[in-house]
Amino acid sequence: MFFASDNAGPAHPKVLDAMVAANDGYAMGYGADAIMDRVRDKIRKVFEAPEAAVYLVATGTAANSILLATMAQPWQTIFCSPMAHIHEDECNAPEFYSGAKLTLVPAVNAKMTPDALRQSIEGEETRGVHGPQRGPISITQVTEKGTVHTLDEIKALTSVAKDYGLQSHLDGARFTNAMVSLGCTAAEMTWKAGIDAVSFGGTKNGLLGVEACVIFDSKTAWEFELRRKRGGHLFSKHRYLSAQMDAYLTDDLWTQMAANANARCAQLADGLRRMDHVTLQYEPDANMIFFRMPRAQHARVLSGGATYYVMDGDHTAGDPDELLTGRLLTDWSMSKTVIDDFLALMVG
Structure with a gap:
């Protein structure tokens, strides 16, 4: 992931x-x-x-x-x-x-x-x-x-x-x-x-x-x-x-690869919108998502096997309820199953 x-x-x-x-x-x-x-x-x-x-x-x-x-x-x-x-x-x-x-x-x-x-x-x-x-x-x-x-x-x-x-x-x-x-x-x-x-x-x-x-x-x-x-x-x-x-x-x-990356991003964004503890910062138009959720959630997801960047703080130390921004990027090779697994990990 x-x-x-x-x-x-x-x-x-x-x-x-x-x-x-x-x-x-x-x-x-x-x-x-x-x-x-x-x-x-x-x-x-x-x-x-x-x-x-x-x-x-x-x-x-x-x-x-x-x-x-x-x-x-x-x-x-x-x-x-x-x-x-x-x-x-x-x-x-x-x-x-x-x-x-x-x-x-x-x-x-x-x-x-x-x-x-x-x-x-x-x-x-x-x-x-x-x-x-x-x-x-x-x-x-x-x-x-x-x-x-x-x-x-x-x-x-x-x-x-x-x-x-x-x-x-x-x-x-x-x-x-x-x-x-x-x-x-x-x-x-x-x-x-x-x-x-x-x-x-x-x-x-x-x-x-x-x-x-x-x-x-x-x-x-x-x-x-x-x-x-x-x-x-x-x-x-x-x-x-x-x-x-x-x-x-x-x-x-070239267009097939981009289309898959975009489709996986749309799938990911749709799943994130349904989660109470997650807020999307911008409408993801292509294959990049910025989202905010509590530090404790970032720590749990990252330790559970996901890899992404936390943009504005240390997810390992600080107030567990503080909202931090994460960035997610999908690429041409990503499968629907990977997105499903990530969303399941987000839910816990």
Whole structure:
């Protein structure tokens, strides 16, 4: 009963098989492999963007940071929510790669609002050469609180950005979970909603470690390539990244895995709602749940064989009745039986 992170889940066997197949013989390095040609075509088809520039890196931090460095100048600021992944979980890597700063925009349910974004943008470029200049916005999808931006919410934010001539980046570490939740296409959640570049995640959804960087206006493609190389994220044996993404996008494997993770999260959330001692903090739109219950209950469940994070306190010491927040994540490999066993353990 492992709910600590979807990063901890296994890679799909079809992905492993694809890597074994890719290991046969020789292939050109640095993205010149034949598998990457297929991947590029598949991603362009998925996003309905035949001219998009497509690149692979091994980590989500690299994807976000190199894309944002390509989109932002060092004297600019990047607008994001206080709960954005680029703020909470990337050790200032976006600032390191871009030289820009982050401006944190007030958020509701971990999502920026158009009015707050406009106010934050208006607050910059007010001190001439002495202050930060306006840069791109970055939207985390799924958010770090498990909520999902609707298509209208994305469009509203990118519309504000466009009013000021700013670009929009989508951090899609859990891109497919969000897309499945919304019942939309990849194109509808990105460039059709005003997104200029997306970090298209795979690691959290059944891959060993690969993310795609998709730039819809390819005029900055060469700059991205230079930054990727200079930043140490151009793989020499690139075919092993390509093979993962190729398997991911074959026969709808990517959407099937996300659909199962989301379904298990919905099953889990439904069971938790029926428990008097449990409160959900946010409506879980995809595969992540934040819940609150007494310390003693956390201690009992964790000692009983479950694994998840308690976010705001030590579950082993303190007032047994104090409410603490737990985080649960479901992944592609989770079964209905695991959810049933966890819910039974929660009941005691």
